[in-house]
Amino acid sequence: MESRICFSLNGKDVSITTDPLRRLIDVLREDFDCKGVKEGCSEGECGACSILLNGKMVTSCIIPVGAADGQQIMTIEGISATEKGKVIIDAFADGGAVQCGFCIPGMVIATYYLLSNNPDPTEDEIRLGLSGNICRCTGYDLIVESVRLAAKRGGELWKK
Amino acid sequence: MVVGDISRAIRRVDAVSKCKGTVKYVSDYSFGDCLWGRLVRSSIPRGRILAIHLPPMPDGYRFVTYKDLPEGGHNYLHMIATDWKCFAENEVRYVGETIGIMVGPDKDTVENLRQQIKIDYEEQTPAVTIDEGLACKGGAFVNDDNIHCRLSLKVGDVDEAFRKAAKVVTETIETGFQEHIYLETNGACCIPEDDHYVIYASSQCPFYISKSISPLLNLTPDKVVVRHTTTGGAFGGKEHFPDVVCGPLLVAAYVMKKGVKMIFDREEDIENSVKRHPSKVTFKTALDKDGNILGMDSVVCYNVGGYLSSSFVVLQRGCFHVTGCYSFPSIRSVGLGVATNTFPSCAFRGFGAPQTIFAVETHLCHIAEMLGIDPLEYKSRYFIKQGDTTSTNGKIVERVMIPEMLEQVKKASDYDRKSKAYKWGSGRGIGISFYNHGGAFTGNGEQAIIKARCQLHKFANGDVEILCSQTEMGQGFHTILPKIAAYVLGIPIEKVIFRNPDTSRVPDSGPTAASRSTMIVGELVERAANLMKPRYDKEEDFTVETHYEHPEGYPWDQNTFQGYAYLGYGWGVCAVEVEVDPCTAEITTKGIWSSHDCGHPIDEKIVHGQVNGGVLQGLGWGSTEVMQNTDGHFKQTSMSDYIIPTSMDFPKQGVYLVDNPYPWGPFGAKGMGELVFNGSAAAYIDAVSRAIGKRINRIPLPTEEVMNYMLHGTDLRSEIEEVR
Numbered sequence: 001m002e003s004r005i006c007f008s009l010n011g012k013d014v015s016i017t018t019d020p021l022r023r024l025i026d027v028l029r030e031d032f033d034c035k036g037v038k039e040g041c042s043e044g045e046c047g048a049c050s051i052l053l054n055g056k057m058v059t060s061c062i063i064p065v066g067a068a069d070g071q072q073i074m075t076i077e078g079i080s081a082t083e084k085g086k087v088i089i090d091a092f093a094d095g096g097a098v099q100c101g102f103c104i105p106g107m108v109i110a111t112y113y114l115l116s117n118n119p120d121p122t123e124d125e126i127r128l129g130l131s132g133n134i135c136r137c138t139g140y141d142l143i144v145e146s147v148r149l150a151a152k153r154g155g156e157l158w159k160k
Numbered sequence: 161m162v163v164g165d166i167s168r169a170i171r172r173v174d175a176v177s178k179c180k181g182t183v184k185y186v187s188d189y190s191f192g193d194c195l196w197g198r199l200v201r202s203s204i205p206r207g208r209i210l211a212i213h214l215p216p217m218p219d220g221y222r223f224v225t226y227k228d229l230p231e232g233g234h235n236y237l238h239m240i241a242t243d244w245k246c247f248a249e250n251e252v253r254y255v256g257e258t259i260g261i262m263v264g265p266d267k268d269t270v271e272n273l274r275q276q277i278k279i280d281y282e283e284q285t286p287a288v289t290i291d292e293g294l295a296c297k298g299g300a301f302v303n304d305d306n307i308h309c310r311l312s313l314k315v316g317d318v319d320e321a322f323r324k325a326a327k328v329v330t331e332t333i334e335t336g337f338q339e340h341i342y343l344e345t346n347g348a349c350c351i352p353e354d355d356h357y358v359i360y361a362s363s364q365c366p367f368y369i370s371k372s373i374s375p376l377l378n379l380t381p382d383k384v385v386v387r388h389t390t391t392g393g394a395f396g397g398k399e400h401f402p403d404v405v406c407g408p409l410l411v412a413a414y415v416m417k418k419g420v421k422m423i424f425d426r427e428e429d430i431e432n433s434v435k436r437h438p439s440k441v442t443f444k445t446a447l448d449k450d451g452n453i454l455g456m457d458s459v460v461c462y463n464v465g466g467y468l469s470s471s472f473v474v475l476q477r478g479c480f481h482v483t484g485c486y487s488f489p490s491i492r493s494v495g496l497g498v499a500t501n502t503f504p505s506c507a508f509r510g511f512g513a514p515q516t517i518f519a520v521e522t523h524l525c526h527i528a529e530m531l532g533i534d535p536l537e538y539k540s541r542y543f544i545k546q547g548d549t550t551s552t553n554g555k556i557v558e559r560v561m562i563p564e565m566l567e568q569v570k571k572a573s574d575y576d577r578k579s580k581a582y583k584w585g586s587g588r589g590i591g592i593s594f595y596n597h598g599g600a601f602t603g604n605g606e607q608a609i610i611k612a613r614c615q616l617h618k619f620a621n622g623d624v625e626i627l628c629s630q631t632e633m634g635q636g637f638h639t640i641l642p643k644i645a646a647y648v649l650g651i652p653i654e655k656v657i658f659r660n661p662d663t664s665r666v667p668d669s670g671p672t673a674a675s676r677s678t679m680i681v682g683e684l685v686e687r688a689a690n691l692m693k694p695r696y697d698k699e700e701d702f703t704v705e706t707h708y709e710h711p712e713g714y715p716w717d718q719n720t721f722q723g724y725a726y727l728g729y730g731w732g733v734c735a736v737e738v739e740v741d742p743c744t745a746e747i748t749t750k751g752i753w754s755s756h757d758c759g760h761p762i763d764e765k766i767v768h769g770q771v772n773g774g775v776l777q778g779l780g781w782g783s784t785e786v787m788q789n790t791d792g793h794f795k796q797t798s799m800s801d802y803i804i805p806t807s808m809d810f811p812k813q814g815v816y817l818v819d820n821p822y823p824w825g826p827f828g829a830k831g832m833g834e835l836v837f838n839g840s841a842a843a844y845i846d847a848v849s850r851a852i853g854k855r856i857n858r859i860p861l862p863t864e865e866v867m868n869y870m871l872h873g874t875d876l877r878s879e880i881e882e883v884r
Contacts, residue, residue: 019438032182035182035184036180036182037181038185038344039187040344040345040799041426041798041800042425042426043798043799043800045427045799046343046799048343053193061696075181076181080180080181088179088716089176089179089180092175092179093172093179095171096765096766097175098168098172098174098175098178098179099773099800100344100391100392100394100633101178101183101392101767102343102344102393103343104178104179108179121813124389127807127808127809128808131808134341134343134799134806135344136341136343136773136777136804136809137343137393137767137769137773138636138769138773138809139772139777139813140772140775140776140806141812142768142769143807144807160498
């Protein structure tokens with residue numbers, strides 16, 4: 001059965017009439033063209049489909065779209081346009097964080113979430129913050145370095 | 161003019177767009193009015209298909225099988241061998257073998273219909289493991305002995321070594337399946353266009369796909385155009401396997417006269433894709449009275465699965481690397497590719513070399529420990545040097561910088577002190593491994609088989625386009641090649657265009673495999689840019705082309721496997737330190753240090769990233785990546801039960817490089833993508849063995865196996881089984 005679901009997507013109010021049990025990832029990718037939300041495992045393990053739901057990081061492959069009704073969603077498309085997002089992306093590019101790129105939008109989201117809550121994390125805290133996001137290419141070290149770089153470059157921005 | 165050394169890191173050209181999520185992978189394209197496909201596969205490991213019962217098909221839905229091939233169509237995938245069928249006909253050899261493809265406009269309806277298809281089988285007893293394959297369990301199904309392929313190598317008088325030996329020891333080292341877990345699952349789309357078909361695929365080797373699947377419709381390869389889509393990781397898993405995905409799509413597109421696409425979900429991908437070959441290497445080693453090695457005999461068995469496809473070449477590389485970084489007075493090695501009823505094994509970073517390198521490293525540790533000698537000291541007696549004889553009776557052409565690399569790793573890891581301080585069985589251990597990887601295709605394969613060609617085109621506005629078939633799958637090739645061209649031409653990298661290849665517009669520069677892309681195609685680009693340079697300012701709109709030329713004086717015989725197998729090896733040294741919890745057997749890795757020789761690096765940061773990723777993938781293979789198959793079905797089918805390393809499982813790595821320019825590579829660069837995988841598991845297992853004081857001879861090594869060895873394992877100092 002279909003129902004009307006309204007939410008805020010990257011700062012814009014949107015609505016859709018659909019089956020509320022459809023996966024949020026499918027609605028974001030298919031109905032709102034958020035192709036930066038990647039499907040890696042379909043079971044909430046790999047973090048490639050990470051988004052922010054009311055500011056908290058969640059995996060959109062295991063959330064029904066009905067749960068988004070009335071909520072605020074930020075995807076990589078929205079994050080990458082923010083000042084904080086730009087700092088992260090610059091740091092990732094300079095730090096060598098990116099290889100195949102499939103996990104990377106999720107990693108950017110995880111970094112955004114981590115630094116927004118902990119502006120000056122230790123290496124262990126960074127590793128913990130990224131541990132829900134699986135990467136098969138990089139061995140994580142240069143992603144961790146890049147997060148540190150983003151923390152340093154962002155400075156006060158992360159405390160806002 | 162670009163200033164500075166080419167090794168200095170630059171931003172990868174694809175970094176920002178990948179961060180923003182704007183790069184398109186195959187599942188991100190809409191492909192307009194396309195049908196969905198879903199494969200119908202064998203649910204049994206071995207048997208005969210008796211009947212297929214289809215549900216009523218709504219309009220526009222169809223189940224496509226081998227019966228739908230046109231006249232003259234050939235129901236095989238033309239890989240290195242041509243034995244793997246696109247669609248099973250009567251016989252099935254493994255769980256997951258393609259029987260047909262269900263196609264139609266609505267994805268959910270396709271899946272629903274697929275689930276209603278019932279297949280009656282006459283089941284036969286499968287052979288699943290190497291031992292079962294060798295024993296011809298259920299009767300041989302390949303030749304009369306289940307041996308898909310075999311080879312043998314001999315250096316020196318190994319029989320004499322065994323006659324003279326004071327002692328002969330034997331042991332078997334085993335490794336398991338490994339799943340690639342590229343983050344992007346397999347996917348492709350095939351669209352009919354005019355007199356040809358266009359394939360969009362996540363893949364490594366677009367020309368392989370055209371060649372492999374065009375005979376299905378009795379077409380020439382140029383009628384199957386492949387447009388590569390940015391690939392989210394591959395590691396060998398998208399070298400030949402996309403042929404298995406694209407073949408049925410091509411036939412379905414032919415039958416339906418419409419585009420058909422297919423994107424695997426993760427469970428489907430893990431259950432139904434190629435894996436790293438499980439291996440079993442049995443050594444028989446002749447020692448003199450002081451424990452020195454006189455000769456080493458090995459039988460190298462790889463679990464090939466139901467079809468041969470690329471496995472003979474994998475087995476060859478395995479045998480060629482069975483002596484690792486060492487020169488022994490005499491060796492003999494027999495390689496056997498064993499047929500079993502499992503999903504065919506195929507390419508995976510290292511292509512057969514990691515298994516034998518792990519085996520020989522571990523075997524040498526065990527002999528050293530039995531003799532009461534530090535494994536490093538024992539191994540260093542046999543380090544191979546420039547001019548020494550290889551396992552194929554060729555010579556090492558280049559300078560081998562193992563002593564320099566070892567110094568770096570010893571200093572960074574404090575190996576000498578720790579190796580003495582951590583007593584065997586003390587709960588702490590440090591291990592060390594030595595490894596190499598022959599760059600590019602074996603022997604004269606680059607010249608005889610690949611015949612790579614590459615073009616550079618200059619446009620009137622000064623832009624230069626690189627035309628070749630190399631693909632970006634994460635390794636950084638979209639940055640490496642333009643960097644080489646820009647550096648030679650003295651133009652900004654932004655003026656160099658390098659698109660995802662389209663087989664209808666680029667020359668075939670060979671597959672993106674075998675650690676050959678920088679070493680071979682990079683050199684073609686360097687040479688082309690040098691040809692272009694004097695004309696760059698004077699002429700508009702012109703193309704230069706280069707062809708691979710094999711250096712003279714290094715013969716290779718592909719029939720006898722004798723001669724110079726590789727002109728340039730990558731070399732590596734890795735140390736790993738661990739701590740074992742005496743109660744829970746959990747292992748904490750305290751440090752990882754490695755040094756690599758990849759010639760002169762084209763980009764230090766890209767090399768650094770490759771080292772980190774390869775070393776970690778090797779550690780996963782050696783520790784947690786358990787993929788069991790005892791009845792023909794893979795037991796691990798998701799990312800929650802197949803455990804690859806997370807950011808918390810291993811510490812930050814110490815990464816070191818040596819500079820050893822290779823005369824035939826671009827700016828002195830050699831291959832390195834596979835090298836960095838080859839040795840970390842051996843160092844890790846050496847460390848764990850010492851920490852628990854037990855001899856470990858199989859990987860992976862999850863915690864329960866560590867516990868098992870702690871409780872029931874053989875003491876490191878005990879005698880290895882003797883034979884006479």
